[in-house]
Amino acid sequence: MKPSHRLSTALALPLTVVMLSGCGIFGSETFGAEDRSIEVDAGDVFELTLPANPSMGQDWSIVRPGPDRATVRQEGGRKDDFGGDGGADGGGDGTQTFTFQAVAAGTTKIKMSYCVLGDCPDGDDRTATGSPGNDPAYFIYTVTVR
Amino acid sequence: MPDAGESTTDRRQKLAEYHGSISSAGSKNDLVGAINNALGVLAPVGEPGVLEGLAKTYRKQIDDVADVHRRVLKVAGEGLPDAWVGSTGARASEVVMAAARSAEQMEQAFSGAAGALYRLADALTNAKAQDKGGREQLREALGMLGGEDGFFDDMVEKDAEEAERLRARSIAAAGAKAMHTAAEVADDAARAAARDLNKLASEARAGQMKTDNICAADRLVLADIAGSGGPAEMNELLTANDLERSGRAMERLDAREEAEFERMLAEAKTPQERAYLVKALAAGYDVKEVGEFRDKIHGKDPDWLQRHLTPVTTAGDSMADEGVHSSGPYEGANKNTDQQMFNGERWSQEGNTCVPSTVVTGRAMVDPVYALELTGGPSGQEDDPGAFRERLREEQLRMHDEGDGNDAYDFPFGSTPDGMDNDGKTEISTKEISPHTGGEYEFQEIRSADDRRDALPDIQRAVAEGRPVPIGVEGEDENGDRVGHSMMIIGQEGDMLQVYNPWGTTTWVSEDDFVNGNMDKASDKDLPDAYGVHLPAQ
Numbered sequence: 146m147k148p149s150h151r152l153s154t155a156l157a158l159p160l161t162v163v164m165l166s167g168c169g170i171f172g173s174e175t176f177g178a179e180d181r182s183i184e185v186d187a188g189d190v191f192e193l194t195l196p197a198n199p200s201m202g203q204d205w206s207i208v209r210p211g212p213d214r215a216t217v218r219q220e221g222g223r224k225d226d227f228g229g230d231g232g233a234d235g236g237g238d239g240t241q242t243f244t245f246q247a248v249a250a251g252t253t254k255i256k257m258s259y260c261v262l263g264d265c266p267d268g269d270d271r272t273a274t275g276s277p278g279n280d281p282a283y284f285i286y287t288v289t290v291r
Numbered sequence: 292m293p294d295a296g297e298s299t300t301d302r303r304q305k306l307a308e309y310h311g312s313i314s315s316a317g318s319k320n321d322l323v324g325a326i327n328n329a330l331g332v333l334a335p336v337g338e339p340g341v342l343e344g345l346a347k348t349y350r351k352q353i354d355d356v357a358d359v360h361r362r363v364l365k366v367a368g369e370g371l372p373d374a375w376v377g378s379t380g381a382r383a384s385e386v387v388m389a390a391a392r393s394a395e396q397m398e399q400a401f402s403g404a405a406g407a408l409y410r411l412a413d414a415l416t417n418a419k420a421q422d423k424g425g426r427e428q429l430r431e432a433l434g435m436l437g438g439e440d441g442f443f444d445d446m447v448e449k450d451a452e453e454a455e456r457l458r459a460r461s462i463a464a465a466g467a468k469a470m471h472t473a474a475e476v477a478d479d480a481a482r483a484a485a486r487d488l489n490k491l492a493s494e495a496r497a498g499q500m501k502t503d504n505i506c507a508a509d510r511l512v513l514a515d516i517a518g519s520g521g522p523a524e525m526n527e528l529l530t531a532n533d534l535e536r537s538g539r540a541m542e543r544l545d546a547r548e549e550a551e552f553e554r555m556l557a558e559a560k561t562p563q564e565r566a567y568l569v570k571a572l573a574a575g576y577d578v579k580e581v582g583e584f585r586d587k588i589h590g591k592d593p594d595w596l597q598r599h600l601t602p603v604t605t606a607g608d609s610m611a612d613e614g615v616h617s618s619g620p621y622e623g624a625n626k627n628t629d630q631q632m633f634n635g636e637r638w639s640q641e642g643n644t645c646v647p648s649t650v651v652t653g654r655a656m657v658d659p660v661y662a663l664e665l666t667g668g669p670s671g672q673e674d675d676p677g678a679f680r681e682r683l684r685e686e687q688l689r690m691h692d693e694g695d696g697n698d699a700y701d702f703p704f705g706s707t708p709d710g711m712d713n714d715g716k717t718e719i720s721t722k723e724i725s726p727h728t729g730g731e732y733e734f735q736e737i738r739s740a741d742d743r744r745d746a747l748p749d750i751q752r753a754v755a756e757g758r759p760v761p762i763g764v765e766g767e768d769e770n771g772d773r774v775g776h777s778m779m780i781i782g783q784e785g786d787m788l789q790v791y792n793p794w795g796t797t798t799w800v801s802e803d804d805f806v807n808g809n810m811d812k813a814s815d816k817d818l819p820d821a822y823g824v825h826l827p828a829q
Contacts, residue, residue, distance in 0.1 A: 227767070
């Protein structure tokens with residue numbers, strides 16, 4: 146393997162999405178795939194923006210029944226952005242974004258289903274501890290609303 | 292006067308254009324010009340009578356071949372002594388069964404060819420009649436319009452003249468529409484006939500191996516050997532191209548090499564082992580290298596050989612139409628999709644490496660020595676899916692570098708692959724696949740339905756011969772941002788194409804899906820349009 150290429154390492158790192166946690170000064174706060182513990186204030190709007198390159202078949206959805214609506218409520222539908230690949234097949238920084246409203250103080254979990262390469266996790270599949278890579282998995286985000 | 296169309300697709304395109312010009316012509320002179328353009332396109336060419344005569348000749352052969360088939364089956368049923376062996380050790384019973392299947396295939400080929408020619412003759416007869424009717428309408432319209440107006444004539448148009456012009460335009464539009472429909476019928480029929488006949492020709496497999504170094508009986512058996520993972524007729528181990536290339540390679544062997552190769556074939560424990568040795572020779576390896584390969588696979592059972600040396604297996608029910616996913620993460624994708632795996636680990640991309648991953652699998656399909664390096668490791672004896680994944684990843688990265696792919700930098704952790712353009716894809720296809728199949732790859736953009744339709748016969752001929760055809764697909768999000776993906780056409784049956792997706796899957800799409808932007812069936816709704824194809828030179 147060429148030394149400069151560290152694919153497996155990179156798959157355990159934010160591959161394409163630069164997340165700016167705590168940027169609420171300029172609007173809604175944005176969290177990424179690795180931000181499994183999210184803290185927000187009641188009334189805040191925050192986004193979960195996840196890597197989703199169509200060429201990898203990456204696709205995210207909220208596992209029903211979803212988070213406790215008394216604590217966190219989804220706002221609108223998922224927003225898909227292919228990111229553009231500049232004409233290089235397979236490249237690009239595609240994302241899928243979910244927007245939430247922090248309703249009232251409390252803690253809840255958002256369980257996300259991560260599908261990749263045409264495959265989705267089933268009921269028995271593992272919960273991911275690393276970053277989204279080649280294997281389908283569940284990603285669980287714990288949201289604490291202050 | 293425009294150039295007369297050169298091909299059926301040209302004629303179809305031109306008449307679609309001229310039909311539009313006629314329907315929208317705003318002046319007498321524009322209309323006259325457009326009508327003359329349409330009349331300048333050649334009528335459908337070809338003689339239905341000649342085609343029907345040829346079809347009848349094929350039909351007549353069917354009874355004779357059926358008789359041979361019956362007689363060979365009788366011999367197979369009564370059995371032969373095992374003592375009878377061919378020069379490469381193919382047992383007599385194998386030869387008889389191969390001969391029976393060959394006779395059956397020949398019967399089907401004559402029947403298929405006759406049917407294809409009859410269908411073409413019928414379509415051509417109808418197309419010529421429809422074209423003739425359309426031309427008569429165009430000439431009638433020209434007669435109503437008279438000659439083109441001069442400069443001053445054109446300045447004023449009376450109500451009666453306008454009414455007459457519009458009536459002529461209506462007649463001409465109907466005529467051009469009829470000609471265009473005729474051109475479509477002729478084009479579709481010609482392509483279907485070419486597709487079917489090319490496929491039948493490629494299936495006359497034993498005849499591809501032109502060498503005296505191997506006897507006819509053994510050629511028959513070799514052409515008939517299939518892998519263990521699916522129906523024989525969909526999983527033959529030696530493609531037409533393999534048989535042709537191995538025949539030429541055998542012709543080049545000196546006496547010592549010839550004896551050594553024949554010894555390896557004779558000592559093979561299974562027909563599949565024998566076929567993989569021939570495939571290695573076809574892939575361009577010399578006898579010494581084939582011998583090293585042979586030492587690694589000798590005596591392995593057919594399932595082991597299949598798992599280690601053939602990345603893609605075609606399941607018997609793989610062509611069943613089970614519809615597409617109507618919602619969910621893979622909306623638009625075929626439900627009937629097969630995963631291609633080595634011991635549970637898929638032949639899939641890792642990270643943004645769809646292009647090199649396509650080519651890695653493409654090479655492994657045509658080069659069993661390479662496939663074994665990936666699956667079995669340096670010793671060729673490993674059966675470890677984790678180690679296979681590591682080697683597959685390294686190969687994907689090696690080809691990513693070889694094709695000068697893009698990288699995403701993630702300081703301080705290094706970089707990761709981030710896509711590859713079509714120059715790189717052509718380069719690695721030519722460097723990695725061509726040496727093992729012959730014929731360098733060339734990129735062809737196919738961003739319109741007509742372009743895609745035009746490319747189909749070349750794609751179908753290539754895959755029927757056993758040369759994989761990498762393609763590019765693309766889609767856009769609601770902001771107009773483009774994303775592209777690499778896949779590969781690897782098989783063809785009738786009007787269906789078998790597609791490998793480096794997600795580690797294969798599925799079938801129709802010609803119409805390929806032409807009309809429904810390639811999402813092989814991936815999902817985000818990637819509907821085939822836009823480019825990498826074709827191997829013949």
